[in-house]
Amino acid sequence: MPLKYKKPNYNETLSNIVNGLEEKVSGRAASVLRQPIRNLQTTIQVLDNDGSIIDTITGKTTGGTINYDATSLIRRTGTLKMVVDPSYMPNNKSVFWFDKKFRVYQGVVDLSRFPREAVNFLLGTFWVNESSLRFDKTTREISVTLADKMTLWDGQGLENKLKIKRGTPMSDAIRGIMELVGETDFGYMYTSNGEEILQYDYEKEPGTSINDIIEDFRDMYMDFICGYNSLGQFEYRKLPIQKEEEIPKPKWEFDATSQDRADLTLSFQESYDLKNVKNRFVVIGSTSTKTGYTPKGSVKITDTNSEFNIDAIGTRTKVIQNSDLTNDLQCVSQARYEMWKAAHFQEKVSIDVAPVYFLQPNDVILVTNPVTKKVYQYMIDTIQIDLDVDGIMSIDAHKMYFVKPDYGEADMPIVAAIKNGINKLGWLSLPEERIKDAYGISADGKNYLSIRFVVDEEGGWQAETTAYNTSRNQTLEIDLRDFEKLNLKDENGDVGRSKGDYADRVLGHEMFHAVCNDFYGAV
Structure with missing residues (x-):
C-alpha cells in the first residue's frame, strides 16, 4: 500500500x-x-x-x-x-x-x-x-x-542576432549573455584586466546555442572557468594556475599512511603520462585576410625548479593550431595554459574516501602518496558522492605544478643589456680567465652553460647556477626583477641598488660556481 x-x-x-x-x-x-x-x-x-x-x-x-x-x-x-x-x-x-x-x-x-x-x-x-x-x-x-x-540554457538558442563590439572586456561580455537569458543571481564575477578583451567583433545569428556562446567567451582566454556554484549563482573566475602564492589554501588533507583513525582515505590510485611531457609550446592563430599576419605565441620551461625544463631533458615541443585566436596575446595565453597542463607527468590521482561533503570542483586538496610518503597539492576535477548510509566519495584530481616560462617582452631592454655585457664586455669570460689564473682550474669546454632569464621577485637571489646529475650541462638563471634599475649604458652593469651591486660582479660570482661544477662535478 x-x-x-x-x-x-x-x-x-x-x-x-x-x-x-x-x-x-x-x-x-x-x-x-x-x-x-x-x-x-x-x-x-x-x-x-x-x-x-x-x-x-x-x-x-x-x-x-x-x-x-x-x-x-x-x-x-x-x-x-x-x-x-x-x-x-x-x-x-x-x-x-x-x-x-x-x-x-x-x-x-x-x-x-x-x-x-x-x-x-x-x-x-x-x-x-x-x-x-x-x-x-x-x-x-x-x-x-x-x-x-546551466541545464536550463542547454538547447536554448538566440531569439535575435547578437552583436558585441571588439574591445569589450570579457567579464562584461559573459555577464551580458547571462543577463540576456534572464539571469539575475550572480556570485563571484572576475573583472577583466585591460588585455582580457574580445579580440574581434562577435556576431551570432538567431538560433545559435546559448551554451556555445558561453563556452566561446569562457575559452577566449584559456585559464577561466564559469558555471553555477552550490547556491545556484552564476560565477566567472580566473584560475590561479601559475603562481603558487596565488593558489588557495588546501581544503582538506588525505593521508592513507596516517595511523590516525580520523583520516578518511579508503583507497589511492595514481597515473603518470611520460609520453606527452612537453616543455615548449607554440600556438598559432588564424591568418588575417586583411593584413596577412598570422598570430603566434610560444613559451618554454627554463625554470630550474622544474625537473622537466629544456636544459634537463632537452626541448620537447608541442605545436597547436587554433583558428579562433586572432592575436599574439591570445596565443601566448593558450600556450601558458597548455604548459600548465603538459609540462609534467600529468599525474592524476583517484581516491575513494569517506565523504567530505563541502569539497567543490577546482578546490585544492593535499594528498600523501602512500609509497613515497610525500605530500602534494592536487586540484579537484570530478567528485561523485554516494548518498547511501555506507556511501563513499570518489575524487579525481590532478597534481599542481608551478613553473615559470621564459622572460616577457617588457623585459627585453634589460635582457639586451645583459646579453651585451656577456657577449661584448666579458662579464663571464673575464671571470673565467681570473679563476684559472688564481686557482688553476677551468672548464673542459665540452659542455654548455645555458643563460636563462626569469621573472621571480625582487630581493633574494639575483642569479643562480644549477648543475644536474643527469647531464654535464648547466643553467645560469638571472632574475630580471633584481635588475629593473640596471643602467643600460654602464659597462660594469650598475644595478642601482647599492654601491657594490654590479652585474659583472654578480655574474662573475656565478661563473666561479659553474667552473667548479664542471671541474669537480655537480655537488
Missing part, C-alpha cells in the same frame, strides 16, 4: 549550513566528518523562483548520487531515489515542477553536543531534468534526475 504523504509544516532555513564556498571551513564542520560514527540526514528544500522556501522534505530519500565536474558547463548533476508519493509525480501541483528548484543537503549529526543537531552540508542547487517511477514486488521508488541551472 502506498505511503500516505504528510507535508512538513515548516519553511525555515536549516541551521548549521556549510555551503562549500567558505575560504576556511569551521572546526565544527571538520570535526563531525571525523566522527567514527555518522548519523546522516538527507534534506531537500524546495524553493520558489524568488528563492523563498516553500517545502522541506526529510526522511523520504532512500539513496542517490551527486556528481561534480569542473570541466563541464553543467557542473552539478545527480539522482535521488525517494519513497513513492503522489506529491512527487510530475504535475503542476507537484513539488517537482518547472517553476521550482531544490537545494540538497547532507546532514551529519554532531554527536559531541547537546542538543544533537546536524551540520548541514549543501550539495548543490538543482532543477529536475527527468523523473521515473519504478514499482514492483521488491521496489517502490521514484527516481529523480537533477542538474544545476
Whole structure:
C-alpha cells in the first residue's frame, strides 16, 4: 500500500549550513566528518523562483548520487531515489515542477553536543531534468534526475542576432549573455584586466546555442572557468594556475599512511603520462585576410625548479593550431595554459574516501602518496558522492605544478643589456680567465652553460647556477626583477641598488660556481 504523504509544516532555513564556498571551513564542520560514527540526514528544500522556501522534505530519500565536474558547463548533476508519493509525480501541483528548484543537503549529526543537531552540508542547487517511477514486488521508488541551472540554457538558442563590439572586456561580455537569458543571481564575477578583451567583433545569428556562446567567451582566454556554484549563482573566475602564492589554501588533507583513525582515505590510485611531457609550446592563430599576419605565441620551461625544463631533458615541443585566436596575446595565453597542463607527468590521482561533503570542483586538496610518503597539492576535477548510509566519495584530481616560462617582452631592454655585457664586455669570460689564473682550474669546454632569464621577485637571489646529475650541462638563471634599475649604458652593469651591486660582479660570482661544477662535478 502506498505511503500516505504528510507535508512538513515548516519553511525555515536549516541551521548549521556549510555551503562549500567558505575560504576556511569551521572546526565544527571538520570535526563531525571525523566522527567514527555518522548519523546522516538527507534534506531537500524546495524553493520558489524568488528563492523563498516553500517545502522541506526529510526522511523520504532512500539513496542517490551527486556528481561534480569542473570541466563541464553543467557542473552539478545527480539522482535521488525517494519513497513513492503522489506529491512527487510530475504535475503542476507537484513539488517537482518547472517553476521550482531544490537545494540538497547532507546532514551529519554532531554527536559531541547537546542538543544533537546536524551540520548541514549543501550539495548543490538543482532543477529536475527527468523523473521515473519504478514499482514492483521488491521496489517502490521514484527516481529523480537533477542538474544545476546551466541545464536550463542547454538547447536554448538566440531569439535575435547578437552583436558585441571588439574591445569589450570579457567579464562584461559573459555577464551580458547571462543577463540576456534572464539571469539575475550572480556570485563571484572576475573583472577583466585591460588585455582580457574580445579580440574581434562577435556576431551570432538567431538560433545559435546559448551554451556555445558561453563556452566561446569562457575559452577566449584559456585559464577561466564559469558555471553555477552550490547556491545556484552564476560565477566567472580566473584560475590561479601559475603562481603558487596565488593558489588557495588546501581544503582538506588525505593521508592513507596516517595511523590516525580520523583520516578518511579508503583507497589511492595514481597515473603518470611520460609520453606527452612537453616543455615548449607554440600556438598559432588564424591568418588575417586583411593584413596577412598570422598570430603566434610560444613559451618554454627554463625554470630550474622544474625537473622537466629544456636544459634537463632537452626541448620537447608541442605545436597547436587554433583558428579562433586572432592575436599574439591570445596565443601566448593558450600556450601558458597548455604548459600548465603538459609540462609534467600529468599525474592524476583517484581516491575513494569517506565523504567530505563541502569539497567543490577546482578546490585544492593535499594528498600523501602512500609509497613515497610525500605530500602534494592536487586540484579537484570530478567528485561523485554516494548518498547511501555506507556511501563513499570518489575524487579525481590532478597534481599542481608551478613553473615559470621564459622572460616577457617588457623585459627585453634589460635582457639586451645583459646579453651585451656577456657577449661584448666579458662579464663571464673575464671571470673565467681570473679563476684559472688564481686557482688553476677551468672548464673542459665540452659542455654548455645555458643563460636563462626569469621573472621571480625582487630581493633574494639575483642569479643562480644549477648543475644536474643527469647531464654535464648547466643553467645560469638571472632574475630580471633584481635588475629593473640596471643602467643600460654602464659597462660594469650598475644595478642601482647599492654601491657594490654590479652585474659583472654578480655574474662573475656565478661563473666561479659553474667552473667548479664542471671541474669537480655537480655537488
